Each structure stands twice: as C-alpha cells, then as structure tokens.
Amino acid sequence: MKIKNLIGDRFKERPSDCVTDSHALMVRGGYMKYVANGIYSSFPPLKNITRKIEQIIREEMDRIEGQEVLFPVVLPGTLWDESGRNSSVGNELLRFEDRNGSSMVLGMTHEEAAVQLVREYAQSYVKYPFMIYQIQTKFRDEARPRAGLIRVREFTMKDAYSFHTSQEDLEEYYSKCFHAYERIFARVGIPEVIAVSSDSGMMGGNVSHEFMLLTPIGEDSLAICKECDYRANMEAAASIVNNENNLQSSSLELIYTPNVSSIDDVVKFLDIPIENTCKAVVYQMNLTDEYVLVFIRGDLDVNETKLTNILGSDIHPAIITEESRLKAGYIGPYKLEGNHKVLFDKSLQHIDNLSCGANIGEYHYIGFNIERDYGKVEYHDLSKIRVGGVCPQCGKHAITISRGIEVGNIFQLGTKYTKAMNMEYVDKDGNHQYPIMGCYGIGVGRLAASVCEVRHDEYGPIWPITIAPWQVHLCCLRSDDLPTKECADTLYQYLLDANIEVIYDDRNVRAGVMFSDADLLGVPIRVIVSPKNIQENRVEIITRDKTISMKADISEAVLSVKNLIAKLTNDISI
C-alpha cells in the first residue's frame, strides 16, 4: 500500500509517558493508540505484525498436533466456581453481572473453559492424549499496566491445553511443546529467548517454565548460573545458604541497644558479622490480617512468592499495631508474645550464635541458639537467591541475576482442574481416572513489543522479515521528477505482482522525512528510487539494519529483492 494512505501518525518526539523504547517507538511509529489504562487499539502496521506472529504460532501448534478451537471471552462465573478460582483469584479477574443478574467473568486464562469443552468427549482413555489451543482476546484487570504492550489489561493470547492419561505422557508432550516454543521464538526473530524454571502461581501444578527474553526493562529477575545451565525465575529459585559459624557458641545474654533497630545498626553496635544476625520480617495474610513472622539471616531478603506458596494465601507487609504485642525493630524468636504464625528460613540453620531482637524495646539478645534456646523448628526455603549465591544445580557460587520479559510459559498442571471440575475417563482396566493437564501460553502483543525492545536502534524498530509489517519499503525520492516517479510506480507494481508485501512512499517530501518514517516502520528491506540512481539505471537496496547495501539494475530489482527476502528468511529459519 501507499504510505500516504496509511492511517496513523509518525513523529519524532519521544512521548514523556513511555518508559521503554519499544513503547516509545510503537507510539511514535503509529503502531498503537491509547484507549484506556492498559487498553490499546492497533494501527495497521501492528495488526500486520501480530497477524504474522499468530500464523507462526498456529503453524507450530498444528505441528505438535494441536487442534484450534475458540473459547468465549465472557464466561459464566459458575464455571470458575467449579475450579474454585472465582473466589481464589483476586481483583485481576474482572467479575460482573449480565442483564439477568447472572455472575460472569472476563476470561483471563481458559483452563475451566478447556475442561468444559472436552469433559464429555474425553471419557475413555482411547481419546487421549490431545491438545487444544485458541488465539483469543483476554482481559486481566492488572493493578499496574506498564511499558505499552508489555503489561496490558486486554491482550491477544495463544493458550493451549493438553490432556493426558499419565505423567510420563504429559512430560513427553511438555517437552514437545517446549521445543515448539523454541521454534516460535526463533521464527519471530528472537532465538536468544531462554527457558527458566518458574513458580506456577495461581495456575497450580509443579513443573513450569517461563520463556524469557533478557533485557534490562524486563519485569522478572532471573537467576542464571555461570557454570552450568541452571536458570530460574528468582521467584522460584531455591536459595542455598551454607553457614560458616563466624562466632563461637556462647550463652544467651540480654543487651541494652538504645536506638538500634535496623540490622545495619545492630551489626555496627554489637560489632558482629551480619551472618550472625537473625532478622524478623513481618507480613499479614490478605484475607484474615493474621500476622506472619519470618525469621531470616540479617543479610538476606524474603522471597514473597515462596512465602505465599507455603502459606497458601496472599500476604502484604504488616502494619504493626499495639494489640499485636510486637515490638517493631526488636522482634525476635525468644520470648515472643502474641499468638502469631512464625516461620524460620533455612539460612538460620546451623548457626550456633545469633543476635536477635529481645521483644523488649531497645534490647537485643546475643549468643542466641535456636535449638538450645527456642527448641526444634522446621526450616523453610524463604530467602531470595543472590548474585554470587550457590547454584542449586551445580553447587558453585556462580549465580548471576538478569532481568527478563516473560514471552511465554508452559505448565504441568496435573489434575488440579480435572479433579475440581470432575472430568474423568475410564482407563484400560475400567477404572475412573482424572486426566493430567498441561497448559501453554504466549501473549501475542507482548511478543511483538519484546521483539521491538531487543531489535531497534535510536531511529526505530528493526523488524525481522518473518513478522515485519511489510517486506519491502519502496522510497521514491523526488516523486516530482517524472522519470523517477514512473520507474518507482512500475517497480511498485512489479513487486506487488511478485506477491511481495510493499509499503510505497511516493509522497513529495524531503528524503529526511521519508527515511525517518521508513526507520519508524522498520521494514527490513528498503528500495530507493532516485533521479541519481535512475541515471545509472539502478536502484538502491538496503536492509534496515544496514548490514546489506547494494545497487541493482532496474531490470533485476525484483529478482534482487526476492533473493534478499529469501536470504533474510533463511537467516531466521531454524
């Protein structure tokens, strides 16, 4: 199509509300338009990109025997009652009533709908395994949408659900899907995406992976081992702490510590290693406001995801009241008052000599020994893994932390949904069983923005040919020059006739305007027709990333473009 007809504005100034490059470039390039907080419309260039991404995903899902279906956006609340998630999921599940007062929700994920679709069909083991998927709009009422298409409220997602009669079969399929995801990310032009172990969160199940694109703007922190292939979301990464007992065992002693309430102050005041301090971190359960006290080594932080999983309840940092009988700044395990939930992190295990709050204003204990002075306790892994920490896989102090965007995820769900929703099949021996499920998601818009985030320069996106809004950007410099215009018009037609996707700029504007627009549209191949080139009977062909720049005879321009498309496609294909 001609750029002069393309709807949407392109402009130079970075919008002040855009914190990420992809967001800024996709607004500046006329890809997306703000409609409401976390809700956008797509202009044609973005629609072209997402349509291509969807087609790549579809092909890869079909390749692993996926069957495309469509679930509703609006689901009855009763369906989510069946799984229990209507009450367990928070505000991000948008609930409302229809005109008849029936409780409805906007689908933010479709496990319930998937089970409902196949519950009657799959009553015999011979129907298994199978996988169904959809590409559909979802709505998640995020508290804090951010970064343009990276975290939105409404989005298009591919979500897939597989059903199995054994854990082995699930694992085999899970691995197939894992590889399908690798192919998808490679085909959309970001083969560097890595898979990390993750926390299953509200989805349930045990094993899960997130596919992460490493970038400083990512919302997730990832623990990556330099020495082995261990990779995990920090939320899920086991934290291993080997204590060295820096201080000798000693007897419990109460010390007056005026105005010493932070760990740093305690360490300074008592002149002890921070590894010998026991810190209290206090939370409250969201539903009951019950206090939860986590005791952890003073130099470590609590991993709230792990804590939430152990408690089976969401939490928030505590507001410490008079009635709690907790002495903020001086809380410790010994002689703790009040009937609160208490948890000990593994980092406190095997330290004979600790300092800790005394539960008396301005006092601490030193020489505290948990087993001796408090009794036998169960230790939980509740701390955050740290840079230089111990790799849970190879045991070396080789953990690095990187930030990443989650561009896909896969879960082994087990029987959580089939059991709750009473989906059964009869096995070979006539016994009733619950099928085992896996689920597999990719957000289409986020994937587009992620590609932009790692494939751009200061002038605009550099779209991989497989998902670019067009394959070729044809520029007619000096469209007021008749021979040039005629040549460009003819070439445009020839390219179209060759089934090449072309955006054609035949506006009578300065080259600077033309090229900055082309940069913003990020089309991988640029063909330039100009009076100067025409005189040599040539056109210029340049890739957006500037790695290839050549001149071609006009008569061979279409062929050269075709070859270049093939080359660029080939560079990406896997």
Next chain:
Amino acid sequence: MKIKNLIGDRFKERPSDCVTDSHALMVRGGYMKYVANGIYSSFPPLKNITRKIEQIIREEMDRIEGQEVLFPVVLPGTLWDESGRNSSVGNELLRFEDRNGSSMVLGMTHEEAAVQLVREYAQSYVKYPFMIYQIQTKFRDEARPRAGLIRVREFTMKDAYSFHTSQEDLEEYYSKCFHAYERIFARVGIPEVIAVSSDSGMMGGNVSHEFMLLTPIGEDSLAICKECDYRANMEAAASIVNNENNLQSSSLELIYTPNVSSIDDVVKFLDIPIENTCKAVVYQMNLTDEYVLVFIRGDLDVNETKLTNILGSDIHPAIITEESRLKAGYIGPYKLEGNHKVLFDKSLQHIDNLSCGANIGEYHYIGFNIERDYGKVEYHDLSKIRVGGVCPQCGKHAITISRGIEVGNIFQLGTKYTKAMNMEYVDKDGNHQYPIMGCYGIGVGRLAASVCEVRHDEYGPIWPITIAPWQVHLCCLRSDDLPTKECADTLYQYLLDANIEVIYDDRNVRAGVMFSDADLLGVPIRVIVSPKNIQENRVEIITRDKTISMKADISEAVLSVKNLIAKLTNDISI
C-alpha cells in the same frame, strides 16, 4: 488429520432445544458447545470454517482499500458518553466497573473506537477517504439469544468504518462495499443473498441496507416486490394505502355498541367495511411512561419501528390505567380526554366516513370525518406493509413477504459520530468540517450457521468448498484389511503432500457409522478406499451433495481430487 483424534462428539439424535436445522446439525456434528445462554465454544471444524470465512472477508476488505486494525473488546464508558450512546442504548450494552471503579463497556459495535483511533490522524482533507476494519469478538447482551449461532451474545464480527469528505464520496464507497459484500456472500457459497433497504436503528444515519438470506427460520420479514426490484425490511418498508371511500359521507352519530370493543365486532355489529374503521393502538414511552395513541385503519397493523423513529424513543404496549382516562376498547380521536400524544396513520387520509370509539364505555361514533369533526392533522407512515400491498417503487399491488436472516449490513452514518465526538478536518478552503462516515458489518459465526441453514440435507451440512472444514474426507472402509489400509494410508500422505486439507477416517467401524460422521462433517469431497475398490485398483470419489460420483485409478486419485477441488472452487468463484 485423523478423525479418531478430532475432539468433539458426533451423534444422531436431534437435541430437543434446537429449533433450527443449522443449530441441531452443528451441535450433532461437534461444531459448537454451549457454555452459557448465547455463549458457545467452537470445536475445530467450526474454527476451520470461521477462519476461512474471515480470510475471505479480509481479502475483500483489502480489495476495497480497507486497512485492518484492532479495537479493544473492553472500552471505557467515557468513550460511549462522548457519542451519547452510553445512555441511549439499552441493556444489550453490557456495562460494568473495573477494579478502580472506572465505568467500562463491552464493545457491541465500534463506531466510537473507530473515531477515537483516527481523530488526530485525519485532521486534513488530504487524508480522506479511508476505511478501517477489524475482525474481533463482540458482546451484545441479547434478551433472547436463539437458534444457535444465529442470535448469540458473544460473536466474532468484521466491522468496517469509512470516512469521507463528501456525501458523494461516501455513496461511491458505499456502493463499492455493497459489491464487496456481494462477492463475500458469493465466495462463501450463498450467492442468493439479497440486499434490502433497512431501518438504521440505533446506528443513526439515513441510508442503510441489510444483506438477507431468505429462509423460513429468518428473524426478519422482508417486503419484496414481484414486479420490480424493490426489496426492504418490513421495518423500513413504506406502506402506501389508497383509500376508496367505500361509504358515503354522513353526519357524526353516537351509537350504543354494547360489548363491541374489537374491530371485528365493530365491523360485524355496525355492518360496515373494515376499511371504514379507525382503530386506536396505545403505547407508552419506555422512559416516561407517557401514552402514545396511534389511530390507524382497522385492517392494518402498526409498524413499531417507524413509530419509534418518529418518537425518537423506545416504546412498549400500554398498560391502560384508570388515571389515563382512556376507555380501552372505545378509544377514538373525537372528544378524547387526557393529555396524550396522538398520531394519525396515513391510512386514515381521505376517508370521509369512519367509525371509531367514542371515548365512552360501550359507544362508538359513525360518520366520523377527521378534517370536519376533529381538525387538520398531520398523517405519518406508521403502518406495516402487507402481502399484496402497493410497492413503493413501481406502485403495483405486488408486495410479497418473505423471511430472512440478516447476514450483513451497511450504513451511511453521516456525521452522527464525528459531530458528537468532535472529530474535525480542515477542508481545501481552510474551513473546519465533520467527516462523513459509513459502517459495514458481517457476523462471522452467524454467516457460518446461515450457510448451514440453506446448505444441508437431513444427514448434515453440505459445506461449500471455500469454507469447508476440510476439502477431502478420506474413508478407509475395512481398515482391518491390510492392503486397503495401506492404500488409504498412502493416499492420505499423498493428499497431504499435495497441500490438500484432509480429514482421514481409518477407524475400524462400520461403513454406516463412518458415512454418517462424514455427512455431519459435510466435507464436499469424499474419497472411499475399500477392499472391493482396491481389487479394481480404484477409489471412489463422491461429492457431499451427490451431484458427482466417479471412480478413479489409484494412481490418478490425487490428480482427480485436485481437479475436483478446482472445479468446485471454480463453480463458486465470481
């Protein structure tokens, strides 16, 4: 794919809740599954069909310079406030609040979103005309969903919006879109769809057309002239009544008419032609409950759409209370009490001698003459056109009434939305103007169901090749016979290699089961491999509609199938 892996059940019994054949067959064939009232999931066969329909629509929209975009499903209520529709549209617009208490709606149509998308872009006349479209999920909280996919609450729709700087330009584009719609319906296999003039309803604007598929299960009644090309939705069809003055003029006289309150009774009791009676039909405005009295010739019915348009307000049949001072059964124009809105239908014009209610219990007037006894009145076209009525175009008594399903609609919206939402452009002369809009819709699921409704036999749908879930249904009769199975397996692979879409039945089931499943899937070409055919070195190739049945050498089977696909496609292409 193999039918044994295809999710979804097929069965023989017609579900008792299915009133239309398409609904029954699409449930029996494993196309769709009920989730909630008017909300369905799609199984793979339906998803295949709708994907193909969407692609045909996309191609035809692109052909008329449409640019594909995507609007959100969830829209801010403030956007609908701008157009005024947040208050003017009834319960079918689903309104709710998000987690922050912001008012949101589920998009049931996207005029507001379209204007919002291009309002900044299209501020100069040089940007016009343009058309944008999307294919997206919509939700309309219908009071009475029915007939499976014909009238649902959640549906996928293609909706397009064009913007123009002159009425002429809109009309030119409208006509282009009209023809694009004709091509779409022809390409999905129902070229018999007709366009009728329609009422613009809540969309606003003056000229609009509905594309109608004639079938007895249709929800709309259409006035079609036998003598000319006049076609209109009954809601919009002008009713022309030529009065003959069956009775001589006479003086007004009050008559005691005990127990005579219906028009039939009046005619019988007074022994007068029904064409000389004046009937009162009473409504109330929805918002104010104000009474509206329509006087109309006794033999005619009120067209409530026309009445609503004239009033500019929704209405319901009246509940007549004591306070209204209306004498139900005896209401007439003469000496009417109470301060009610009164409208006269054109059918009462030029009748000198009428009988009508006397506004006194059990009394009527005869010899009533509106102009003489009541005064000068304005007559409106408020009556329903009738079979044998006068064609508003050719003037002949040639109107027939048919029922139809609306499979598409196009509207000339004018400046209703651009004005309300303050979208302006600067014209050639530097003046500010409101762009003129058109909008164009097609429901994808309804279109699929409509095709099924008119292309099926008692055994199942007969899908046109252009939208069929697969092109070929390969049946291996007696898969327990090794040579037969090997031949069918090989043929399956060859067909796939030739890029033909095949559903392959290699189950070891009776031919009856196999064929009834194939009938329900409605795939246009069936290829049968059986021991008997194998002996002759042949396969059988039959079309679903049984018009073509042949045998082909195994070695030429793929070629024969290819040729048949080409022929069937060619029969449809336009």
